[in-house]
Amino acid sequence: MIELVNVNKSYSGIVKAVDDLTLTVPEGQIVGFLGPNGAGKTTTIKIITGVLTPDSGSITINGIDIRERPLDAKRQFGYVPDNPDMFLRLKGMEYLNFMADMYNVESSLRMRRIQELSESFEMEAALNDQIQSYSHGMRQKIVIMGVLIHDPSVWILDEPMTGLDPKSSFTLKEMMKNHAAAGKTVFFSTHVLEVAEKLCDKVAIINKGKLMFYGTMDEIREHFRSNESLEKIFLELTENE
Amino acid sequence: MNRYIILTRIMLKNLNLLNLRPVKSGKSNIKRILITLLIFAAFLPMMLGIGNLAMSGYHVLSEIRQEGMILGIGFSLSSLAVFFFGIFYVMSFFYYSRDIESLLPLPLKPSEILLAKFTVTLFYEYLTEAIFLAPILTGFGIASKAGPVYYLYSILLFIALPILPLIYASVISMSVMGFTGLAKNKDRFRIVGGIAAMILAVAINTYITKLGSSSMSARELQELLEQGNNSYVKTMSGIFFSNRFAVMALLNSEALKGFVNLILFVLICILFIMLFISLGESIYFKGVAGMSEASAKRRMFSEMELERSSKQKPTLSAYTIKELKLLFRTPAYFMNCILMNFLYPVFIMLPLLIQPDEMKELQTLGTYIEDGRGSAVVLAAAFGISAFITSTNGIAASAISREGSNIFTCKYLPVSYKTQIMAKALSGISMGVVGTLSMLLAAAAFLPVPAYLLLLSAAAGSFGIVFSSFAGILIDLSFPKLIWDNEQKAVKQNFNVVLNMLISILIPGIPIFISIALRFTVWMTFLAIALIFGILDLLLYSILSTAGVRLFERIDA
Numbered sequence: 001m002i003e004l005v006n007v008n009k010s011y012s013g014i015v016k017a018v019d020d021l022t023l024t025v026p027e028g029q030i031v032g033f034l035g036p037n038g039a040g041k042t043t044t045i046k047i048i049t050g051v052l053t054p055d056s057g058s059i060t061i062n063g064i065d066i067r068e069r070p071l072d073a074k075r076q077f078g079y080v081p082d083n084p085d086m087f088l089r090l091k092g093m094e095y096l097n098f099m100a101d102m103y104n105v106e107s108s109l110r111m112r113r114i115q116e117l118s119e120s121f122e123m124e125a126a127l128n129d130q131i132q133s134y135s136h137g138m139r140q141k142i143v144i145m146g147v148l149i150h151d152p153s154v155w156i157l158d159e160p161m162t163g164l165d166p167k168s169s170f171t172l173k174e175m176m177k178n179h180a181a182a183g184k185t186v187f188f189s190t191h192v193l194e195v196a197e198k199l200c201d202k203v204a205i206i207n208k209g210k211l212m213f214y215g216t217m218d219e220i221r222e223h224f225r226s227n228e229s230l231e232k233i234f235l236e237l238t239e240n241e
Numbered sequence: 242m243n244r245y246i247i248l249t250r251i252m253l254k255n256l257n258l259l260n261l262r263p264v265k266s267g268k269s270n271i272k273r274i275l276i277t278l279l280i281f282a283a284f285l286p287m288m289l290g291i292g293n294l295a296m297s298g299y300h301v302l303s304e305i306r307q308e309g310m311i312l313g314i315g316f317s318l319s320s321l322a323v324f325f326f327g328i329f330y331v332m333s334f335f336y337y338s339r340d341i342e343s344l345l346p347l348p349l350k351p352s353e354i355l356l357a358k359f360t361v362t363l364f365y366e367y368l369t370e371a372i373f374l375a376p377i378l379t380g381f382g383i384a385s386k387a388g389p390v391y392y393l394y395s396i397l398l399f400i401a402l403p404i405l406p407l408i409y410a411s412v413i414s415m416s417v418m419g420f421t422g423l424a425k426n427k428d429r430f431r432i433v434g435g436i437a438a439m440i441l442a443v444a445i446n447t448y449i450t451k452l453g454s455s456s457m458s459a460r461e462l463q464e465l466l467e468q469g470n471n472s473y474v475k476t477m478s479g480i481f482f483s484n485r486f487a488v489m490a491l492l493n494s495e496a497l498k499g500f501v502n503l504i505l506f507v508l509i510c511i512l513f514i515m516l517f518i519s520l521g522e523s524i525y526f527k528g529v530a531g532m533s534e535a536s537a538k539r540r541m542f543s544e545m546e547l548e549r550s551s552k553q554k555p556t557l558s559a560y561t562i563k564e565l566k567l568l569f570r571t572p573a574y575f576m577n578c579i580l581m582n583f584l585y586p587v588f589i590m591l592p593l594l595i596q597p598d599e600m601k602e603l604q605t606l607g608t609y610i611e612d613g614r615g616s617a618v619v620l621a622a623a624f625g626i627s628a629f630i631t632s633t634n635g636i637a638a639s640a641i642s643r644e645g646s647n648i649f650t651c652k653y654l655p656v657s658y659k660t661q662i663m664a665k666a667l668s669g670i671s672m673g674v675v676g677t678l679s680m681l682l683a684a685a686a687f688l689p690v691p692a693y694l695l696l697l698s699a700a701a702g703s704f705g706i707v708f709s710s711f712a713g714i715l716i717d718l719s720f721p722k723l724i725w726d727n728e729q730k731a732v733k734q735n736f737n738v739v740l741n742m743l744i745s746i747l748i749p750g751i752p753i754f755i756s757i758a759l760r761f762t763v764w765m766t767f768l769a770i771a772l773i774f775g776i777l778d779l780l781l782y783s784i785l786s787t788a789g790v791r792l793f794e795r796i797d798a
Binding site: 071097 | 541554559653656
């Protein structure tokens with residue numbers, strides 16, 4: 001479970017990137033995080049993961065406050081950042097083992113997970129090469145694998161589907177569903193409204209740092225008393241008001 | 242031409258040469274500007290000293306009418322420095338730089354990109370020149386009571402001087418890198434190519450110096466000097482032959498002869514630039530194309546390999562190994578941070594092998610060491626050198642900066658900042674140990690140093706290595722340079738590294754000074770070092786674990 005209460009963040013004291021955001025991502029659900037470019041999605045995710053410190057407000061992950069007990073809180077989640085271009089000069093295998101060492105995953109367990117994950121993402125043949133040689137989609141896959149290697153209960157994914165081929169995208173979506181079905185938490189941002197519509201139990205729509213709407217797809221339709229697609233509703237909600 | 246100017250302007254803007262332009266608006270800019278000023282202030286005594294030397298040299302040499310020697314030596318040494326640094330700069334700006342990928346798809350001629358990059362590199366060379374050549378030119382001008390034309394010519398020559406040596410450096414680098422296309426593992430080739438260019442530069446360098454020193458006997462030189470009339474200048478030749486015209490231009494700045502020489506110098510520069518452009522047009526893209534390609538084997542892992550590589554490691558050592566792997570595999574980091582540590586023995590041995598006479602002098606040094614006083618000084622010096630070597634590799638002082646835009650990864654990993662700081666410091670310490678050991682081994686091979694002194698030097702050195710690494714990472718935590726588009730900028734164009742070098746010279750200099758001034762014995766010297774730097778190292782450790790962690794927390798990702 002992720003809980004944000006009255007979180008504020010502004011850059012250089014002027015531009016409000018996150019404006020009094022309160023949001024609870026419950027266990028057992030997939031929550032999609034939507035909003036136009038520059039709405040504050042990535043900033044919010046970075047605040048949750050401890051990459052950025054908020055100006056005010058509290059963030060807890062599985063009940064652990066990220067600012068009071070940062071290390072314990074960080075062990076609760078796995079985070080896929082929006083840009084997978086990191087550790088490019090490590091080999092895929094070295095990266096996975098580095099991540100496993102950071103999260104203290106013991107040898108036999110990590111070996112099994114590396115095998116499973118590289119099979120499901122069809123990365124067995126690439127692990128011997130430097131990440132530099134990977135395509136964008138493969139980099140995305142290796143980062144996702146690095147996150148899943150410690151089997152975190154909370155998944156926080158920033159645009160995870162970008163660049164993935166249809167099969168990997170399908171695999172990831174299935175994994176997200178299974179994870180939520182096992183009573184754990186999935187929180188991800190996306191621009192692809194169809195994905196959100198099909199995959200999410202709930203969606204949170206954010207614009208200019210403010211939460212515009214948070215609820216299930218049915219609630220959203222009821223709220224707008226329409227049978228319109230999420231795309232239309234999204235466009236209306238985030239239009240310049 | 243127009244596109245060349247636009248390109249150059251964009252690149253210079255991107256460069257933030259003096260670190261003065263604010264990257265983000267905020268209060269830390271004042272700190273940044275202060276730091277830059279502080280570093281310039283640190284160079285000021287050196288510049289004043291050089292200027293002073295030029296002035297007093299003028300008074301002595303003008304007696305025998307050989308004052309042109311000062312300018313000649315000034316220009317020659319500056320050219321050498323430009324050439325040597327040029328190899329590094331060219332490698333990083335022309336080849337390791339990331340902007341290449343966005344430039345290649347644009348409808349630009351190779352020469353346009355090349356010339357823009359060349360110009361940007363020139364600006365870096367002006368910084369080198371400013372410290373060394375500018376004081377000589379000014380000192381000479383003041384001493385000779387030169388008129389405004391002299392200063393005008395000086396400025397023009399200051400601008401034009403680095404062109405020739407930088408073209409040499411570029412051509413060497415481009416010739417080596419032209420073969421990149423043939424290489425399978427491009428990253429590794431770039432590293433090997435960098436080493437090859439460096440060795441070529443060192444070899445040419447030594448060859449020139451040897452040529453300069455042995456082509457003339459002492460008697461011949463004396464006769465030449467007695468001729469007066471700045472006859473020395475006329476013998477200036479070698480690859481920087483055009484410097485001769487530069488000196489003549491300044492010496493005769495009030496006459497037509499000076500003007501003619503200036504024009505000659507400029508014409509030579511233009512000619513070389515044209516040659517450089519036509520050469521570059523044909524070979525530059527060969528080395529650059531596919532710069533970002535990486536080799537891939539796409540080979541399956543065997544069960545055994547998987548098992549071997551999946552051994553769990555403690556966080557600290559896993560993190561340190563990660564740091565070292567990135568340092569060894571990234572060409573810009575390897576060239577700047579790693580390679581030098583292994584090259585010290587070569588640098589010591591090469592001149593000795595070329596000039597065997599100096600071996601005899603080393604033997605006298607041996608007898609000096611056997612004397613108790615001598616060994617105390619050697620110990621103190623070894624300690625100072627180990628701190629200095631560690632600071633020149635720049636690993637600790639750029640440990641945070643090197644993360645660049647990926648600094649956020651340090652923030653979400655469940656690893657305490659203290660562990661991360663220590664892992665980064667450890668990577669610097671381990672390469673400092675390599676550098677110090679290779680230096681000590683080289684010394685042991687050539688000098689009759691007793692074994693106990695070597696061991697004692699290594700022990701004392703370890704205090705210096707830790708000191709320099711801790712100080713370096715503390716500086717980098719305070720002023721991380723996270724915004725760069727080219728790895729070279731994180732290590733070489735990083736003032737934190739320079740600042741740490743200054744600190745690593747000044748503070749370890751204290752015990753050396755005390756040991757010499759108070760005529761300490763070897764053991765007293767060792768005790769003084771161990772005591773003072775043991776305490777300093779512990780102090781730095783505790784600062785890093787408290788204030789250092791807070792600084793890390795505050796870095797905005």
